[in-house]
Amino acid sequence: MSIMRRSSFSSSLRIFHTFLFHPRFFSYHVADEDRVYTSNSIIHPTSIVHPNAILGLGVSIGPFCSISSSAKLGNGCKLYPGSHIFGNTDLGDNCMLMTGAVVGDDYPGCTVIGSNNTIGYHAVVGVKCQDLKYKPEDACYLEVGNNNDIREHTSIHRSSKSTDRTVIGDGNLIMGACHIAHDCKIGDNNIFANNTLLAGHVEVEDYVHTAGATVIHQFCHVGSFSFLGGGSVVSQDVPKYMMVAGDRAELRGLNLVGLTRRGFTIEEIRSLKTAYRKIFMCGDTTAGSFEERLAQVVYILTAVRDMLQSIRNSLAKDRRGICKYRYWSGS
Structure with a gap:
């Protein structure tokens, strides 16, 4: 039943x-x-x-x-x-x-x-x-x-x-x-x-890649083709093509892997590396100030011009400046 x-x-x-x-x-x-x-x-x-x-x-x-x-x-x-x-x-x-x-x-x-x-x-x-x-x-x-x-x-x-x-x-x-x-x-x-x-x-341009647990401070700009390492605390701008990591985030060179994957030519990457070293890795005390080194970069390729313009834009009065860098940071 x-x-x-x-x-x-x-x-x-x-x-x-x-x-x-x-x-x-x-x-x-x-x-x-x-x-x-x-x-x-x-x-x-x-x-x-x-x-x-x-x-x-x-x-x-x-x-x-x-x-x-x-x-x-x-x-x-x-x-x-x-x-x-x-x-x-x-x-x-x-x-x-x-x-x-x-x-x-x-x-x-x-x-x-x-x-x-x-x-x-x-x-x-x-x-x-x-x-x-x-x-x-x-x-x-x-x-x-x-x-x-x-x-x-x-x-x-x-x-x-x-x-x-x-x-x-x-x-x-x-x-x-x-x-x-x-x-x-x-x-x-x-x-x-x-x-x-x-x-x-926050403004993020194109083809940017962040790793896990990345934090970006208000009003920061992140340029195209850049890479932000895991756990980074980004409190200042990241110019185009660059790689940052750390707390607070520091420039660690160019995003070479990302640039290669996105079809940048060997000539473009070589020219970007030369410009990066001139601006950020010059240990010579006679090389002048940051702005002077920036002005001394000679470029032909559009990629280098775009990187320089991205850096200059970040130095404007209404911007937060660029992430810190160290002379030993290589590309």
Whole structure:
């Protein structure tokens, strides 16, 4: 008798489970100015999608998700269970939110995500900044480009004021537990290893690689093709093509491995090494001041010119200067 009861209960539970977790299909026709959006999307019945949300074609929304009234999802977006989109958020085509991911905020402003981006497990992207000067009534903004892989537990904040933006370019790999604070400007094709932390107003150019647990002080600039060693605390600028490490981070030469991998020619690398030695490794007391050594570098190649300009820019009055260097630091 008890076996029969258990069997009957199990059958009923399976029927209930099948009914509860079976996806259903919705067709939306939402007017927005002069345009009409039509969407044939798969939406799980346990998810909450506001009727004013705009969904592109082929959107898939898993269990226990939520989408705000002012959200816009491009074609082919996919939300895994327990992911959420808040506030005025615009997702491009083929974006993917993994389980627990949160995108957007209900504060004034907006979060704009490009196409082909992946937001990792429990990542938080486009929320209010942690700047105490921020006023809740001010609009704040985040703009993310295309083809970025934002991994688990990463946090990326909106700007701290309406006149600025947090910006992330294209093709970046932002590994687990990284933090990108308000008003940062990130270029293209960068790799931030786990636990890389960027304070407010940091600017990172292109093809920069940070090792794990790197910390970058607010308002610092990091030049293209540079490498930041693991555990570095970067409190001043890192010019183009250079490698730094330590607490506080010091110049340790050129990023020769990165330059080679990115297709710099032997002639370019040789000229960069010559210029680096002239500027940073001259032990001759008669060689003049730093600015004089910088002016004495003769260049023909664009790569050397760009490195010199990056150094000069870091010496401007509104910048933090260059990371310290030692004469014994070789390339």
